[in-house]
Amino acid sequence: MRRSHTSGHLIWLGLIVFAMPALAVEIERLDTTRKGGLYNLRAEIVVAAPADFVYDILLDFDNFHRLSGGMVTTRYLPPDGSGTVKGYTLVNSCVWIFCKRFEKVERMWPISRREIVTVAIPERSDFVFYTTRWRLEETPDGTRLRFDAAMEPDFWVPPMLGMWAVKKKLVYIVVEIGERVEYLYATGTPLAELPATAGE
Numbered sequence: 001m002r003r004s005h006t007s008g009h010l011i012w013l014g015l016i017v018f019a020m021p022a023l024a025v026e027i028e029r030l031d032t033t034r035k036g037g038l039y040n041l042r043a044e045i046v047v048a049a050p051a052d053f054v055y056d057i058l059l060d061f062d063n064f065h066r067l068s069g070g071m072v073t074t075r076y077l078p079p080d081g082s083g084t085v086k087g088y089t090l091v092n093s094c095v096w097i098f099c100k101r102f103e104k105v106e107r108m109w110p111i112s113r114r115e116i117v118t119v120a121i122p123e124r125s126d127f128v129f130y131t132t133r134w135r136l137e138e139t140p141d142g143t144r145l146r147f148d149a150a151m152e153p154d155f156w157v158p159p160m161l162g163m164w165a166v167k168k169k170l171v172y173i174v175v176e177i178g179e180r181v182e183y184l185y186a187t188g189t190p191l192a193e194l195p196a197t198a199g200e
Contacts, residue, residue, distance in 0.1 A: 024048055025045055025179050026045060027045050027171070028044040028045060029043065029044040030042070030043050030044075030167060034166075037128070038129065038150060038151070039152070040149070041147070041148070041149040041151075042147070042149075043146070043147045043170055044146045045175070045178045046145070047142050048141060048142040048186070049181055049182055049185035050143065051136040051137070051138045051143040053181075054136055054143045054181055055114070055116075057191055058116060058134055059110060059116065061074050061087045061108070062076055062192075063191045065089070066180070066192075066195070067177045067180045067181070068173055068180070070092055070093050071196075072091060074088065077105065080107070085109075087106055087108050088104070088105050089103065089106070090102075091104075102126035102127075103126055104127060104130060105125055106119060106121065115134065115136070117131070117133050118132045118133075119131045122154075127151055128152040128154050129151060129152040131151075133146075133147070133149075134146070147174065
């Protein structure tokens with residue numbers, strides 16, 4: 001994979017126009033910071049669905065791409081020699097006229113039914129470094145979903161795309177995922193039957 005510098009991206013990404021019942025994803029926190037080529041993202045939302053339901057959706061990785069536009073495909077790969085689960089993600093992402101197609105292979109650790117950690121394998125990814133952490137907490141209104149990510153992309157992004165673009169993209173991602181999880185719970189629709197879209 002080629003090494004280069006980068007800016008605001010774009011993990012999974014893009015807003016889908018989709019017929020849904022009235023939903024109420026509550027955004028509690030959105031933070032984006034940068035130090036050199038390393039980006040740190042943090043989001044907290046509350047979704048109207050039980051934590052066990054949300055956890056099962058997040059681990060349905062063969063269908064995870066159906067939760068957000070831009071993700072072309074996600075799928076499980078054979079585990080490594082230690083038995084650690086691995087996953088593959090292919091993403092198409094655009095900000096303004098800049099578009100990028102990138103891949104990621106990551107190791108995945110379900111720490112408990114309330115926490116999932118992933119770490120990308122650099123030699124098989126378009127990232128020098130990429131790690132995520134999902135944490136779930138039951139609330140009276142459903143589930144507080146906390147998402148933390150740290151990443152250093154291995155591709156160039158125009159410098160005009162600053163942290164505002166990262167934050168804007170993060171809002172799209174977390175709201176879309178939250179709305180789709182709520183839709184699945186409210187309607188009883190299996191994730192495998194949710195139409196996949198290749199949006200931004």
